[in-house]
Amino acid sequence: MKGVTRNALAGALLALLLGLAPLGAVAQEMAPINVNTADAELLSELPGIGPAKAAAIIEEREANGPFESAEDLTRVSGIGAGTVANLEDQVSF
Structure with a gap:
């Protein structure tokens, strides 16, 4: 059961980080x-x-x-x- 919970939390964290990735890309855009x-x-x-x-x-x-x-x-x-x-x-x- 602990393994299932750990995997579920790891998956949720990964999904959250991937969802925020575009925000980082926008913040790094430079002005011409x-x-x-x-x-x-x-x-x-x-x-x-x-x-x-x-x-x-x-x-x-x-x-x-x-x-x-x-x-x-x-x-x-x-x-x-x-x-x-x-x-x-x-x-x-």
Whole structure:
């Protein structure tokens, strides 16, 4: 009988934790990163953007003005359409 009770409690706890999991995912969502104001460290947090590309983004915006859309990021060497597609909902301007 103790085993049945323990299994029932374990199952209920597991169901409760799984039910709360989406709340944790929502809490961890980040606001889009403004590529015209972000520093290299923040830009490096974007998928597909490491320290070298982050530095290149900053260099490009300083040399040629702000980015107006995600597609403008293709002005940066090494950032193509695939990277832009992955960033569209994670960046702002």
